[in-house]
Amino acid sequence: MNGWSALDGFLRTDPWDVGCAQAMEMLHIYAELAAAGAAVEERYPGVAAHLRACGPCGDDFDGLLAAVHVEKH
Amino acid sequence: MTGRVAAVAAFDADPAEWPRVLAGTGPQREAALAQLHALLLRIARGEVARRGPRLQLTGPELDDLAYQATADALIAITSKLAQFRGESRFTTWAYKFVIFEVSAKIGRHFWRHPSVPLDAEGWERLPDTFGFDPVQEAEWRDLLAALRRAVDEKLTARQRRVFVAIVLNKVPLDALVIEMAANRNAIYQTLFDARRKLRAALAADGYIGDDGWRRS
Numbered sequence: 001m002n003g004w005s006a007l008d009g010f011l012r013t014d015p016w017d018v019g020c021a022q023a024m025e026m027l028h029i030y031a032e033l034a035a036a037g038a039a040v041e042e043r044y045p046g047v048a049a050h051l052r053a054c055g056p057c058g059d060d061f062d063g064l065l066a067a068v069h070v071e072k073h
Numbered sequence: 074m075t076g077r078v079a080a081v082a083a084f085d086a087d088p089a090e091w092p093r094v095l096a097g098t099g100p101q102r103e104a105a106l107a108q109l110h111a112l113l114l115r116i117a118r119g120e121v122a123r124r125g126p127r128l129q130l131t132g133p134e135l136d137d138l139a140y141q142a143t144a145d146a147l148i149a150i151t152s153k154l155a156q157f158r159g160e161s162r163f164t165t166w167a168y169k170f171v172i173f174e175v176s177a178k179i180g181r182h183f184w185r186h187p188s189v190p191l192d193a194e195g196w197e198r199l200p201d202t203f204g205f206d207p208v209q210e211a212e213w214r215d216l217l218a219a220l221r222r223a224v225d226e227k228l229t230a231r232q233r234r235v236f237v238a239i240v241l242n243k244v245p246l247d248a249l250v251i252e253m254a255a256n257r258n259a260i261y262q263t264l265f266d267a268r269r270k271l272r273a274a275l276a277a278d279g280y281i282g283d284d285g286w287r288r289s
Contacts, residue, residue, distance in 0.1 A: 003205030003213060004286050007220075010203070010240075011272035011281075013265055020258035028169045032161045054261055056246050060172050063123060067116045067168040 014053060018046035023057050031064040035072065091163035092154045106147070112164060113171045114143045120175045128179060129186055138182070142174035149174070180247030188243065195241045196221060202240060212288060216280050223274035232267040235260060 023030075026047050034040045041048040051058045094105040117139035125135055149170045157166050199221070205213045224236055238244040238252075239260075246264075250257050275281045 003200065003203040004288075006203040007216075008281070008285065011268050011275070013269045013272070017265070019265075020256075020261045024169075024173070024257070028161045028166045031169075032165045054246075056176060056257060057261075059124070060169075060176055063120045063172045063175070064165070064169055066119065066123060067172065068165055070116065070119060071162075071164060071168075 014049040016046045016049040017053055018050050020050070020054060020057055023047050023050040023054070024060070027057075027061060027064055031061060031068055034061075035065055035068040089159065091167075092157050095151055096154050106151075109150070109167060110143060110147055113146050113167065114139060116168050117142045117146070117171050117175055120172055124175070124179065128182070130182065138175065138178050142171055142178050146171035146174045176247050180245060180251055183245055183248035184251065194237050198241060202243075216275070216286075219275060219278050219280055220271060223271050223278075227270050227274045228267050232263055232270070235263045236267050239264060 026044065030040055030044055030047050030051075033043070051061050091105065091109075094101055095109070096102075118136065121130075121135045121139045121142075128135075130138065146167070150167050153170075157163060160166075199217055200207065200210070200213065205217070224233055228236060234253075235249065238249050239246060244252070246257065246260055249255075250260055253260065272281065279287055281287060
């Protein structure tokens with residue numbers, strides 16, 4: 001990624017983005033469905049848009065997904 | 074099957090069992106609390122280990138952070154049992170709290186060894202932040218000057234503060250939450266609005282259109 005595309009990515013906002021509060025509220029449902037292989041991006045596009053854009057919420061999602069996988073095995 | 078795993082399986086067979094037992098009293102509740110603590114601690118340790126390479130934390134500090142996150146998550150979970158609606162396994166819902174606690178504690182830890190003073194404005198780092206090639210400075214110099222102008226002229230004082238901290242000074246969002254006594258959603262929304270304003274300003278100045286950059 002070069003500077004132009006990185007800056008473009010930073011400035012580009014997704015109108016679907018639900019924000020941290022709603023994403024955090026839904027995260028356990030979203031992570032469990034994702035772990036089960038469900039099409040979560042289609043079912044919850046606003047949460048998916050947020051997790052792509054928000055580093056901390058994306059990190060929490062990765063952690064929760066890992067936790068769900070740990071419990072399954 | 075170990076005793077602990079068997080007990081978890083029994084709880085998960087009935088999603089209402091965990092909150093029912095945890096809301097109760099006596100030895101059954103104490104046993105459930107101990108069991109949940111052990112589960113949360115395992116997840117917290119896994120999470121700090123996953124994030125550890127990015128942090129300036131050593132083994133004992135990481136374990137201490139995992140214990141603190143577990144204790145605080147357990148308090149949060151037991152005080153919010155009524156909010157569990159059975160939309161996921163109880164443990165997944167509970168793990169969310171311990172992950173959030175790990176994030177919050179890592180954010181707090183940042184201020185023990187901040188890499189830059191909060192009032193610094195590292196504009197000279199901006200090209201590197203986005204990965205602009207110094208060799209091609211003639212191509213991006215005007216753009217970044219316009220971006221800086223837009224930050225100064227179009228953003229509110231709060232939006233500017235958040236932009237400077239997160240983008241220029243690389244303060245983690247969760248650390249800024251603590252510094253500004255806010256919450257993650259408020260800081261994210263402030264930066265979200267700033268990003269939208271900056272893009273609009275660059276578009277108005279002719280630097281960017283719907284189809285991308287207008288490079289001279």
